[in-house]
Amino acid sequence: MAKKLIDLVNISKSYGENLVLDDLNLYVKENEFITLLGPSGCGKTTLLRIIGGFESPNTGSVIFDGKDITNLAPNKRQLNTVFQNYGLFNHMSIAENIAFPLKIKKKSKSYIEDKVKYALKLVNLDGFETRTVDSLSGGQKQRIAIARGIVSEPKVLLLDEPLGALDLKLRQDMQYELIRLKNELGITFIYVTHDQEEALTMSDKIVVMNQGYIQQIGTPEDIYNEPQNAFVADFIGDSNIFPAVMVHDKLVKILGAEFECVDVGFGVNKPVDAVIRPEDIDLVPVGTGILDGVVTHIIFKGVHYEMEVTANGYKWLVHSTDMFPVGSEVGIYVKPFEIQIMKKPESEDEEAIVIDE
Amino acid sequence: MKKFISKIYLALIIILLYAPILTLVVLSFNSSKTRAKWGGITGKWYVSLFHDDGIMNALYTTLVIALLSAVIATVIGTAAAIGISAYRQRTKSIFMGVTNIPMLNADIVTGISLMLLFIAFKFTLGFKTILLAHITFNIPYVILSVAPKLKQTNKSTYEAALDLGASPIYAFFKVVFPDILPGVISGFFLAITMSLDDFIITHFTKGPGVDTLSTKIYSEVRKGIKPEMYALSTIMFLTVFILLILINTNPKENKKTEHIINSKARKVSKLIMHRLIPATMVVVIIIGGFVYSKTNKTVDSKKQLIVYNWGEYIDPKVLTMFEKETGINVVYEEFETNEIMYPKISSGAISYDVVCPSDYMIQRMIKNNLLSKIDFDKVPNIKHIGSQYMKQSRQFDPTNEYSVPYCWGTVGILYNKKMVKEKVDSWNILWNKKYKDNILMQDSVRDSFAVALKSLGYSLNSADLDELNAAKNKLIKQKPLVQAYVIDQVRDKMIGNEAALGVIYSGEAIYTQKENPNLEYVIPKEGSNVWIDSWVIPKNAKHKENAEKFINFLCRPDIALLNFEYITYSTPNVDAAKLIKDPDIRNSKTAFPDPKDLDRCETFKYLGTKYDRIYNELWREVKSK
Ligand SMILES: Nc1ncnc2c1ncn2[C@@H]1O[C@H](COP(=O)(O)OP(=O)(O)OP(=O)(O)O)[C@@H](O)[C@H]1O
Ligand SMILES: [Mg+2]
Numbered sequence: 001m002a003k004k005l006i007d008l009v010n011i012s013k014s015y016g017e018n019l020v021l022d023d024l025n026l027y028v029k030e031n032e033f034i035t036l037l038g039p040s041g042c043g044k045t046t047l048l049r050i051i052g053g054f055e056s057p058n059t060g061s062v063i064f065d066g067k068d069i070t071n072l073a074p075n076k077r078q079l080n081t082v083f084q085n086y087g088l089f090n091h092m093s094i095a096e097n098i099a100f101p102l103k104i105k106k107k108s109k110s111y112i113e114d115k116v117k118y119a120l121k122l123v124n125l126d127g128f129e130t131r132t133v134d135s136l137s138g139g140q141k142q143r144i145a146i147a148r149g150i151v152s153e154p155k156v157l158l159l160d161e162p163l164g165a166l167d168l169k170l171r172q173d174m175q176y177e178l179i180r181l182k183n184e185l186g187i188t189f190i191y192v193t194h195d196q197e198e199a200l201t202m203s204d205k206i207v208v209m210n211q212g213y214i215q216q217i218g219t220p221e222d223i224y225n226e227p228q229n230a231f232v233a234d235f236i237g238d239s240n241i242f243p244a245v246m247v248h249d250k251l252v253k254i255l256g257a258e259f260e261c262v263d264v265g266f267g268v269n270k271p272v273d274a275v276i277r278p279e280d281i282d283l284v285p286v287g288t289g290i291l292d293g294v295v296t297h298i299i300f301k302g303v304h305y306e307m308e309v310t311a312n313g314y315k316w317l318v319h320s321t322d323m324f325p326v327g328s329e330v331g332i333y334v335k336p337f338e339i340q341i342m343k344k345p346e347s348e349d350e351e352a353i354v355i356d357e
Numbered sequence: 358m359k360k361f362i363s364k365i366y367l368a369l370i371i372i373l374l375y376a377p378i379l380t381l382v383v384l385s386f387n388s389s390k391t392r393a394k395w396g397g398i399t400g401k402w403y404v405s406l407f408h409d410d411g412i413m414n415a416l417y418t419t420l421v422i423a424l425l426s427a428v429i430a431t432v433i434g435t436a437a438a439i440g441i442s443a444y445r446q447r448t449k450s451i452f453m454g455v456t457n458i459p460m461l462n463a464d465i466v467t468g469i470s471l472m473l474l475f476i477a478f479k480f481t482l483g484f485k486t487i488l489l490a491h492i493t494f495n496i497p498y499v500i501l502s503v504a505p506k507l508k509q510t511n512k513s514t515y516e517a518a519l520d521l522g523a524s525p526i527y528a529f530f531k532v533v534f535p536d537i538l539p540g541v542i543s544g545f546f547l548a549i550t551m552s553l554d555d556f557i558i559t560h561f562t563k564g565p566g567v568d569t570l571s572t573k574i575y576s577e578v579r580k581g582i583k584p585e586m587y588a589l590s591t592i593m594f595l596t597v598f599i600l601l602i603l604i605n606t607n608p609k610e611n612k613k614t615e616h617i618i619n620s621k622a623r624k625v626s627k628l629i630m631h632r633l634i635p636a637t638m639v640v641v642i643i644i645g646g647f648v649y650s651k652t653n654k655t656v657d658s659k660k661q662l663i664v665y666n667w668g669e670y671i672d673p674k675v676l677t678m679f680e681k682e683t684g685i686n687v688v689y690e691e692f693e694t695n696e697i698m699y700p701k702i703s704s705g706a707i708s709y710d711v712v713c714p715s716d717y718m719i720q721r722m723i724k725n726n727l728l729s730k731i732d733f734d735k736v737p738n739i740k741h742i743g744s745q746y747m748k749q750s751r752q753f754d755p756t757n758e759y760s761v762p763y764c765w766g767t768v769g770i771l772y773n774k775k776m777v778k779e780k781v782d783s784w785n786i787l788w789n790k791k792y793k794d795n796i797l798m799q800d801s802v803r804d805s806f807a808v809a810l811k812s813l814g815y816s817l818n819s820a821d822l823d824e825l826n827a828a829k830n831k832l833i834k835q836k837p838l839v840q841a842y843v844i845d846q847v848r849d850k851m852i853g854n855e856a857a858l859g860v861i862y863s864g865e866a867i868y869t870q871k872e873n874p875n876l877e878y879v880i881p882k883e884g885s886n887v888w889i890d891s892w893v894i895p896k897n898a899k900h901k902e903n904a905e906k907f908i909n910f911l912c913r914p915d916i917a918l919l920n921f922e923y924i925t926y927s928t929p930n931v932d933a934a935k936l937i938k939d940p941d942i943r944n945s946k947t948a949f950p951d952p953k954d955l956d957r958c959e960t961f962k963y964l965g966t967k968y969d970r971i972y973n974e975l976w977r978e979v980k981s982k
Binding site: 052073079080081083088089100152 | 511513514516517518519520521522523524525527528531532535536538
């Protein structure tokens with residue numbers, strides 16, 4: 001098992017009245033690709049800045065490689081950041097930008113030249129050495145920022161939504177590039193995004209955050225298939241979340257209809273939340289499913305159709321490659337293991353509380 | 358059509374704006390010395406300009422002050438701007454407001470307050486105080502041009518640099534500084550321009566013997582305009598003009614070219630910024646220093662004399678002769694009024710060696726223990742000063758120990774013989790209805806009250822309220838008869854036969870009589886004011902012996918004669934008066950009245966602030982009735 005490279009212990013941070021991070025605990029293992037995922041304003045950048053040393057937490061400590069670096073200056077930390085707004089140096093050429101950290105380390109001229117070339121190649125911008133920052137597109141700037149971040153081979157690279165300005169194609173390319181870089185260079189990545197698809201594609205581990213709390217930590221599969229609460233379920237992919245009652249082990253009553261499931265240990269006749277992914281709902285001829293409904297809306301999405309089926313007073317979101325025109329009656333069936341049962345939060349507060357691993 | 362009119366309008370404005378400067382430029386190439394005549398194109402004024410040591414020294418001082426103050430102000434101002442930018446928005450705007458105020462403040466207020474500050478802290482006014490003053494007024498300009506650049510720069514670039522391992526200082530100079538450099542440079546040039554441009558603040562904070570071009574031009578121009586000054590002004594205008602162009606093009610150009618320049622071009626511009634400009638400055642200062650030290654051989658401070666005198670109050674030849682004969686180097690400084698001179702002496706900010714105040718001011722200086730006794734063994738030429746003048750001096754210097762009379766004069770009536778047929782011997786003729794609208798009075802409190810008080814038989818230093826009220830009423834009674842209350846115009850109007858009678862100073866009367874032979878000057882039988890300007894030595898003089906040598910030199914009849922011919926005010930030097938060639942002047946009763954006439958005259962005395970106020974109050978009543 002790889003060791004803990006960064007350990008965040010009981011981190012709290014507030015700006016005036018505004019509590020941005022509340023008693024947060026998180027560790028990052030060596031050579032891990034960890035993604036902080038959460039809605040805008042939930043404190044991702046703040047957490048990254050605390051790791052980078054640009055903000056100090058009100059309480060708690062940042063442990064790096066076994067040493068407490070909470071109060072260490074940013075320039076003394078062995079980690080580089082790719083900033084949300086690039087932070088490129090306008091008055092320097094691209095080559096000078098990338099060479100900046102190497103010059104500080106007093107590397108030889110030829111070493112720097114080689115490294116700059118190599119870094120540019122990594123981000124697919126060979127030959128850009130003499131260009132000026134102003135002459136680059138937003139996506140090119142982001143890639144230069146990445147090149148500058150990795151060229152000095154830091155132990156950890158912090159990336160704050162580095163692919164935000166790219167089109168879909170380029171973004172996908174860059175996602176693979178980043179994964180490749182991680183594997184090639186053995187750098188630990190802490191990656192910030194609010195794009196759940198990106199998080200699922202790239203990460204070894206995803207940290208879902210909301211309002212300064214960690215909602216769930218887990219592998220992309222864990223997060224997607226077994227969201228631990230409604231927020232995570234809702235945030236990761238599209239979901240149908242129903243108020244339900246656990247009749248007993250392996251049987252749940254959703255909107256009056258009884259569904260078989262695989263979950264146990266929720267008690268008898270306890271209210272729960274049931275999550276069913278839209279692609280896990282099978283549409284079958286009327287009467288052959290568990291309950292029946294009417295198609296009320298349909299959108300073509302490319303790979304599949306996105307349909308809205310009204311059944312038992314609820315709108316069910318369904319993804320299917322089969323098309324059912326609006327108005328047609330359908331049966332609804334869900335395989336037992338496709339139903340995810342979650343404990344209902346007892347209060348508003350609990351809804352956002354930390355769930356430690 | 359509209360376009361045409363707007364173009365004409367623009368042209369007119371430009372002509373209006375630049376016509377005076379153009380005139381100056383043209384005149385600087387005029388080979389004829391007078392403005393009125395065009396004598397062909399010449400560059401000789403420029404040549405003689407560069408041969409004038411005084412001007413070259415002033416030029417060097419100006420450049421050094423401009424460069425030094427700009428460099429220091431740029432450093433301080435940039436640091437301040439960075440400090441201010443770190444504050445929150447509200448604190449920031451308060452700070453910016455506070456730094457802007459000195460810029461909007463009238464120069465004269467800044468100048469005087471700086472002078473007072475320096476004096477309060479017992480700074481010796483001189484090169485250093487000018488430099489400090491220039492730094493002070495330049496800082497806001499630097500802040501103002503750096504602050505917007507800081508606002509534009511992305512804070513994250515600084516953080517990015519730190520993140521990549523740069524120390525805060527390295528990050529500042531490598532990352533933040535280049536971003537704000539255009540602002541810093543334009544702030545620097547703005548500071549140079551402001552410094553070159555400044556006259557008023559320099560005027561108030563400078564000490565004797567130190568001049569910048571602007572104060573030099575000012576003091577030269579007061580002596581009558583020399584064509585060299587046109588040349589100098591032209592050069593100054595061009596310099597400031599070029600600097601302004603530099604300031605205004607610099608930042609924009611940078612941005613535009615950034616897209617297209619390749620790294621080679623950038624290297625060249627970097628070279629200019631980092632090497633050429635500093636190099637030029639160093640060269641200017643070194644060459645300047647070389648020239649300066651050559652022309653201004655290091656002065657042995659023992660061989661120095663700092664003279665503080667009225668403007669135009671000595672024949673320049675006399676100074677050169679004194680320097681030649683004694684080997685003493687004279688630093689010569691001028692003042693406009695006793696009231697400007699007094700605080701400089703009393704504060705001790707400058708130690709002058711020899712000063713020439715007026716009677717009442719000498720009285721005040723003696724009273725306040727500011728003067729030292731003159732060693733008359735060292736001033737044997739005192740024997741040439743007429744005893745009646747020594748006697749007059751006792752009104753303000755009772756023991757004759759502190760002052761040596763230099764120039765003197767009386768106040769009297771100037772009248773036109775063609776217009777006034779009767780005998781003029783009394784102030785009362787100024788109340789004669791016959792001469793309604795033909796009488797000119799001095800527009801000055803003490804002079805007007807002197808006339809009224811004397812006509813009533815009182816002392817012109819009266820401190821008796823009844824007497825003063827009587828004088829006031831008498832002046833009010835006279836008002837309908839008076840054509841005008843004026844100062845300098847008495848002279849011109851009398852020459853031009855525009856009035857029959859006028860109250861005038863004897864020195865001016867001599868001049869008018871030369872221009873208009875019908876004019877006659879009398880000292881009324883009731884008596885009048887006699888004023889005496891005398892040389893004194895301040896207590897804190899550093900070269901008292903040199904000062905005594907100087908006073909002795911001025912008392913030499915041949916020297917006193919030179920000065921009399923130059924200044925044209927009466928000389929107390931009786932042996933010099935005998936040497937005057939022109940018999941009309943030698944025997945002039947205006948210049949040298951009978952001793953009995955003089956006996957009836959009084960000098961003004963300093964009456965203290967209370968009576969100053971009373972006199973002014975009464976005078977205001979007269980004027981407003
Ligand atoms: N310097 C600051 N002063 C005051 N409040 C701040 C400061 N920086 C961040 N905040 C607040 O802290 C909260 C978290 O901000 P943060 O930048 O960490 O969000 P984020 O998760 O990165 O959002 P996004 O996805 O939009 O970048 C926000 O409410 C923000 O307004
Ligand atoms: Mg953010």
